[in-house]
Amino acid sequence: MFFENREDAGSQLSQLLKKYKNMPVVVYALPRGGVPVAAEIARFLEAPIDLIFAHKIGHPYQPEYAIAAISESGHMIGPSLEISESIGNDWLEMQKTDQLNEIKRKREKYLNGRKNISVENKIAILVDDGIATGLTMIVGINELKDRHPKKIVVAVPVAPRRTSNLIKTMVDDFVGIEVDDYDFLGAVGAYYKEFNQVEDDEVIEILNSEYKRNLDK
Structure with missing residues (x-):
């Protein structure tokens, strides 16, 4: 260690x-x-x-394996073309929405309105x-x-x-x-x-x- x-x-x-x-x-x-x-x-x-x-987006069959990530204002990296084709755009869009909502929750809870x-x-x-x-x-x-x-x-x-x-x-x-x-x-x-x-x-x-x-x- x-x-x-x-x-x-x-x-x-x-x-x-x-x-x-x-x-x-x-x-x-x-x-x-x-x-x-x-x-x-x-x-x-x-x-x-x-x-x-910034939140990772995990693979649908192996959530701990990050295939993409998105930031609060929507900056995104990944997934690869190969993975995108296998998971489908609808699933990815749903994940993006979920992660942005979780980021919003964390901002409100952690910072309590502080700018x-x-x-x-x-x-x-x-x-x-x-x-x-x-x-x-x-x-x-x-x-x-x-x-x-x-x-x-x-x-x-x-x-x-x-x-x-x-x-x-x-x-x-x-x-x-x-x-x-x-x-x-x-x-x-x-x-x-x-x-x-x-x-x-x-x-x-x-x-x-x-x-x-x-x-x-």
Whole structure:
């Protein structure tokens, strides 16, 4: 195991992001798993935290296998032509609608009406608890570009080399701890001693605490 838990992963990543301390930064999490990681980074950098919503679309016969991803404003990647032909357009459209509705639910529940933090002319650091296929991260990057940051940094504890190389072409900086060449363990959770599902209540508690921290600054 490389990380005790998501907080440990965030603490380790923070040390690799020291150069962004005392700079105009907004830390973005991909919820839910990215929130505890991003919170550690936000506290270390003394920066505000916000969310980028992006959901994977799983294969109808193997839901854990991501074939596509969609962001809050509709940026989408995948599925491949071959998979599209096998699943049918009606099924895919239904999934897109379902995921956008779930994103809307999460925004309302997690942020409780709080508006997006302005990142124009600032550095945006986009964080998740790890990358496998990279689909949600890619649409998350495209979503973040719509907010016109000065610079986009992706920070993750673990990623396959091939995926990280692709993401590097899309952003200004990529920070990772375990970027494996050929021996990626197949699932992000394999790199953690504790990798429990992050529940809605935990996300809300973290975000409320961080919101108060920034008000008190």
